[in-house]
Amino acid sequence: MRALLERGLAVLGSYGLACLLLLDLFLLTFFGTLHQVEAGLYDAQKLYFESWWVVQREPIPLVLPGGLLCMGLLAVNLFVGGFVRIQKSKRTVGILVVHVGIALLLASGFVKLYHSDDGYLRLREGQASDEYVSYHLWEVAVWDASQRGPVTEHVIPHEHLVDLTDGKARTFWKAGLPFELELSGFLRNCEALPKGPMWQADSPVVGDFALKRLEDDPENENNVAGLTARFRALDGGATKEDLLWGFEFHPATFDAGGKTWAVSLRKARYPMPFTIRLEDFRKEDHPGLSMARSYESDVTKLVGGLERPIRIQMNEPLRDGGLVLFQSSFAMDRDGTEVSVFSVVRNPSDHWPLYACIVIGLGLVIAFLPKLFKFIRAQGPRRAATGVS
Amino acid sequence: MTPSRPFLPALLAGLLGACGDPGPSLEIAGQRTASRPSGNVLRDATPSQRFSASAPSASSTPSDDVIAYDLPEGWRAVAPTRERLVNLRPAGHPEAECYLSFLPGDGGGLVQNVNRWRAQLGAPELDAAAVAALPTHALLGRQAALVEAEGTFTGMGGSSARAGFQLLGLAVSEPEGSLFLKFTGPAELVTAERERFLAFAGSLRLSAGHGTEGEVHGPGDGHDHGPGAAQTEPVADSAPSGLRWTTPAGWRRGPARSMREVTFLFEGGGECYVTRLMGTAGGLRGNLDRWSEQMGQGRLADAAFETLPRVDVLGTPVPVLAVEGSFTGMDGRTLSDQGLLGVAVIRDSDSLFVKFTGPAALVQAERENFLAFLTSLEEP
Numbered sequence: 001m002r003a004l005l006e007r008g009l010a011v012l013g014s015y016g017l018a019c020l021l022l023l024d025l026f027l028l029t030f031f032g033t034l035h036q037v038e039a040g041l042y043d044a045q046k047l048y049f050e051s052w053w054v055v056q057r058e059p060i061p062l063v064l065p066g067g068l069l070c071m072g073l074l075a076v077n078l079f080v081g082g083f084v085r086i087q088k089s090k091r092t093v094g095i096l097v098v099h100v101g102i103a104l105l106l107a108s109g110f111v112k113l114y115h116s117d118d119g120y121l122r123l124r125e126g127q128a129s130d131e132y133v134s135y136h137l138w139e140v141a142v143w144d145a146s147q148r149g150p151v152t153e154h155v156i157p158h159e160h161l162v163d164l165t166d167g168k169a170r171t172f173w174k175a176g177l178p179f180e181l182e183l184s185g186f187l188r189n190c191e192a193l194p195k196g197p198m199w200q201a202d203s204p205v206v207g208d209f210a211l212k213r214l215e216d217d218p219e220n221e222n223n224v225a226g227l228t229a230r231f232r233a234l235d236g237g238a239t240k241e242d243l244l245w246g247f248e249f250h251p252a253t254f255d256a257g258g259k260t261w262a263v264s265l266r267k268a269r270y271p272m273p274f275t276i277r278l279e280d281f282r283k284e285d286h287p288g289l290s291m292a293r294s295y296e297s298d299v300t301k302l303v304g305g306l307e308r309p310i311r312i313q314m315n316e317p318l319r320d321g322g323l324v325l326f327q328s329s330f331a332m333d334r335d336g337t338e339v340s341v342f343s344v345v346r347n348p349s350d351h352w353p354l355y356a357c358i359v360i361g362l363g364l365v366i367a368f369l370p371k372l373f374k375f376i377r378a379q380g381p382r383r384a385a386t387g388v389s
Numbered sequence: 390m391t392p393s394r395p396f397l398p399a400l401l402a403g404l405l406g407a408c409g410d411p412g413p414s415l416e417i418a419g420q421r422t423a424s425r426p427s428g429n430v431l432r433d434a435t436p437s438q439r440f441s442a443s444a445p446s447a448s449s450t451p452s453d454d455v456i457a458y459d460l461p462e463g464w465r466a467v468a469p470t471r472e473r474l475v476n477l478r479p480a481g482h483p484e485a486e487c488y489l490s491f492l493p494g495d496g497g498g499l500v501q502n503v504n505r506w507r508a509q510l511g512a513p514e515l516d517a518a519a520v521a522a523l524p525t526h527a528l529l530g531r532q533a534a535l536v537e538a539e540g541t542f543t544g545m546g547g548s549s550a551r552a553g554f555q556l557l558g559l560a561v562s563e564p565e566g567s568l569f570l571k572f573t574g575p576a577e578l579v580t581a582e583r584e585r586f587l588a589f590a591g592s593l594r595l596s597a598g599h600g601t602e603g604e605v606h607g608p609g610d611g612h613d614h615g616p617g618a619a620q621t622e623p624v625a626d627s628a629p630s631g632l633r634w635t636t637p638a639g640w641r642r643g644p645a646r647s648m649r650e651v652t653f654l655f656e657g658g659g660e661c662y663v664t665r666l667m668g669t670a671g672g673l674r675g676n677l678d679r680w681s682e683q684m685g686q687g688r689l690a691d692a693a694f695e696t697l698p699r700v701d702v703l704g705t706p707v708p709v710l711a712v713e714g715s716f717t718g719m720d721g722r723t724l725s726d727q728g729l730l731g732v733a734v735i736r737d738s739d740s741l742f743v744k745f746t747g748p749a750a751l752v753q754a755e756r757e758n759f760l761a762f763l764t765s766l767e768e769p
């Protein structure tokens with residue numbers, strides 16, 4: 001048993017496994033890049049780098065460990081080979097430190113994958129917001145429509161919606177909610193249209209409208225999702241079928257328990273620990289062109305009754321409260337009001353790669369500096385023997 | 390607000406991600422408190438109201454009533470949107486669109502717009518001489534350039550490329566306004582419907598009471614652009630959001646506009662409109678200062694702000710800003726002898742802005758009507 005365990009550890013910590021995993025990473029990067037050209041960045045990332053297995057049919061039929069499995073095994077390989085089985089002596093201190101740095105790098109990727117959000121904040125001049133919106137993820141929000149001011153929302157996340165395809169339905173409930181909500185028929189990209197005789201609806205027809213499936217857009221943020229919703233009051237009373245669409249102007253409503261409830265399919269929203277108000281947006285064009293040379297936003301950060309003026313410009317983001325707000329683009333509403341768009345990233349491991357690089361650099365110095373000194377020392381007698389001064 | 394995701398559950402979720410079907414019944418675990426409601430709730434809204442930008446409400450007249458036309462056989466009218474004054478689905482085909490839009494000003498010029506359309510189908514650009522030589526066809530009393538292109542259609546956003554598409558378009562670009570009638574769809578369909586399209590274009594006309602046929606009007610030119618005729622006496626009216634008011638005598642409701650609850654247009658270039666924004670939208674003082682600056686008067690002094698007269702709007706006493714000066718619009722153009730009346734109802738959930746701008750004499754003359762309009766505002 002012990003021999004088997006040792007044999008297993010030997011394989012897990014071997015250079016051979018490390019080489020195979022690095023080859024897998026190379027293939028994932030190569031085929032992932034090819035896939036990205038056709039399917040877009042989001043799909044390629046999900047399929048090749050955030051998956052356990054990759055089953056690829058084109059351009060070459062292939063089954064590969066996905067990025068998640070590969071990185072996980074690489075972490076195990078590093079731990080077993082670089083910490084457990086490595087000969088521990090003064091000579092290997094530097095190598096151990098390098099391995100700590102690589103482990104930190106892998107950990108930062110893992111934390112980013114499971115513990116970070118990104119999205120955007122779009123503000124008209126004079127407008128303020130304390131939340132940002134996901135580029136890619138959808139959510140269904142349910143709230144009592146009579147609430148004014150702060151609103152308590154019940155939120156069904158993206159991962160509980162996207163698998164509701166091919167006739168699959170899921171019923172959502174919550175203690176205190178006087179109705180059940182059955183969701184089905186998730187469409188990744190669709191349009192709500194008046195139903196005509198010339199096209200096949202991809203959802204039930206509700207009040208002359210239905211959802212029509214559209215081809216997926218490789219730029220995933222352009223896709224507009226849709227769902228079919230069925231409401232059932234828990235008192236055995238009313239039922240209602242309705243459509244939810246990511247571009248809807250008003251949420252669906254359902255009367256139950258003496259209240260009107262609103263249900264909306266929307267891009268996932270994330271709160272910020274402060275409010276940002278756009279005071280002024282400025283853009284400077286290249287001479288003679290309508291191409292922006294630089295643009296910047298004067299914003300006010302409001303938190304706890306305090307106001308702080310801040311300028312956000314290209315390459316000078318606002319870092320606060322675990323968030324980074326980058327000036328990413330701008331627009332102009334039809335009424336001529338300038339609109340500034342910020343990319344917002346919340347990544348607890350934002351700086352870990354920097355720390356990892358420092359640790360790796362330190363490890364390399366510890367590992368190789370003695371060798372350099374030894375080499376220099378060896379050069380002295382050799383030069384003396386050959387008469388070179 | 391959003392429940393934070395603990396690291397350990399996230400780790401386990403990651404490791405077990407491959408086998409994570411949550412089943413057919415699930416409790417909603419996520420809960421958060423948002424500072425304002427998500428979207429405007431319109432109780433028992435119809436699908437048309439929920440899914441169309443400017444779906445007509447029972448009390449507002451749709452854009453189709455401003456512009457009359459003969460609907461080609463087999464074509465369907467769909468709800469007009471903010472940009473589409475007339476919105477049709479040729480032959481009821483789900484991939485075909487035909488719509489009329491209007492832009493104030495020259496919209497970038499005829500050559501640029503013709504080439505923008507052609508680029509959407511991958512067709513090569515035309516130079517000014519080639520654009521000038523395009524055949525023409527009647528469109529609302531103008532001779533519009535007839536644009537034709539065929540290829541892979543990438544649409545406005547450059548997304549969802551569709552091969553084998555054709556575009557038929559009519560474009561008028563003049564300093565006082567631009568008109569665009571655009572028909573896109575599968576090439577076979579567009580070819581088959583070409584004559585119907587041209588007949589439809591020729592049939593477009595302003596409805597009775599909406600100006601002289603053949604004139605193209607833009608904001609600020611003193612013409613009526615809206616679906617409503619001037620009221621001879623105060624009339625109750627409302628917006629799709631449920632906001633209600635009494636329209637003063639002599640006021641004329643304009644067409645639906647982006648971000649606005651309602652717009653009123655006046656002879657001589659004045660307009661009054663109601664805007665609703667989420668949240669506090671810059672606050673009371675910030676907005677009044679901004680409006681004052683737009684009139685070239687700089688920010689309000691504290692004493693001036695404190696002494697502004699107040700009026701009850703939606704149950705809240707709010708200061709009424711009245712300022713005169715030179716109005717500088719977003720396009721940088723400055724108009725002298727202008728007046729502005731404005732109020733801002735600031736709330737945590739949403740804020741309402743009512744602003745009247747125009748020649749100073751007009752704004753002064755309409756001041757009492759403006760105040761009466763403010764006090765008549767009601768919410769559901």
